[in-house]
Amino acid sequence: MPAASLEVRGLSAGYGPTLVLEDVSFSVPAGARLSILGRNGMGKTTLLSTLMGLTRRYGGEILLNGANVALLKSSERARRGIGLVPQTRDIFRSLTVEENLIVGVKDRPRSAIQEAYDMFPRLRERRNNLGWQLSGGEQQMLSTARTILGRPSVLLLDEPLEGLAPVICDELMDAFTRLASAGEMTILLVEQRLENALDFAESVLVLERGRIAWQGTSEALRADDGLVEHYIGVGALH
Ligand SMILES: Nc1ncnc2c1ncn2[C@@H]1O[C@H](COP(=O)(O)OP(=O)(O)OP(=O)(O)O)[C@@H](O)[C@H]1O
Numbered sequence: 558m559p560a561a562s563l564e565v566r567g568l569s570a571g572y573g574p575t576l577v578l579e580d581v582s583f584s585v586p587a588g589a590r591l592s593i594l595g596r597n598g599m600g601k602t603t604l605l606s607t608l609m610g611l612t613r614r615y616g617g618e619i620l621l622n623g624a625n626v627a628l629l630k631s632s633e634r635a636r637r638g639i640g641l642v643p644q645t646r647d648i649f650r651s652l653t654v655e656e657n658l659i660v661g662v663k664d665r666p667r668s669a670i671q672e673a674y675d676m677f678p679r680l681r682e683r684r685n686n687l688g689w690q691l692s693g694g695e696q697q698m699l700s701t702a703r704t705i706l707g708r709p710s711v712l713l714l715d716e717p718l719e720g721l722a723p724v725i726c727d728e729l730m731d732a733f734t735r736l737a738s739a740g741e742m743t744i745l746l747v748e749q750r751l752e753n754a755l756d757f758a759e760s761v762l763v764l765e766r767g768r769i770a771w772q773g774t775s776e777a778l779r780a781d782d783g784l785v786e787h788y789i790g791v792g793a794l795h
Pocket residue numbers: 572575577595596597598599600601602603604
């Protein structure tokens with residue numbers, strides 16, 4: 558599936574009676590990258606979960622290549638090309654790396670798992686290890702690889718670098734950049750590490766209390782210390 562465009566119009570959503578996201582609108586052209594920033598608890602995870610159909614939607618549209626998927630179940634959205642790598646690093650802890658990948662290939666031939674090994678050679682080395690035996694970085698690689706084997710046209714990455722050593726962060730960000738550059742996926746990245754988020758994407762969206770507080774280019778955000786301090790925190794870039 559080639560990369561798809563994503564347009565969100567007036568999206569409001571939350572959990573049960575609690576409204577978290579309010580009137581969120583933005584668009585990402587096919588093959589582009591968007592970083593989603595904001596302090597803790599501002600609604601970043603809720604936004605990705607809502608795109609995937611995992612929250613209660615109050616209103617608004619989610620257009621995937623122009624077709625509204627907002628009323629579809631999560632499984633149908635996945636079938637249409639939305640792939641989420643959750644913050645919780647969803648892997649089967651009692652299965653081996655290879656078994657986890659086999660689950661990820663779904664209806665594709667098993668040989669497709671080689672793509673995952675090419676992307677993350679570390680997973681090939683650890684193919685017979687169980688999920689719980691992996692380091693945090695390896696679990697993130699496995700979780701990402703499983704989603705990517707489903708060939709999503711829009712990939713949602715929720716804080717993939719959380720708790721990882723800088724060298725592993727670089728390895729992961731290189732892999733995400735390669736994926737994005739290949740033009741096969743539109744990528745939305747939620748990331749607290751500002752430098753990584755700005756290096757990765759040309760466009761940025763900042764959430765504040767469930768609403769979009771700022772949208773623009775990474776370059777513009779980087780150049781404005783006041784904006785960074787206000788929305789993300791003092792010294793976030795240093
Ligand atoms: N399952 C849930 N039920 C009720 N409220 C929730 C649930 N998950 C999150 N919230 C609330 O929604 C708001 C936004 O949370 P969310 O996790 O989307 O923020 P975030 O920007 O991703 O934060 P963080 O960076 O800490 O992950 C918070 O007030 C949070 O308490």
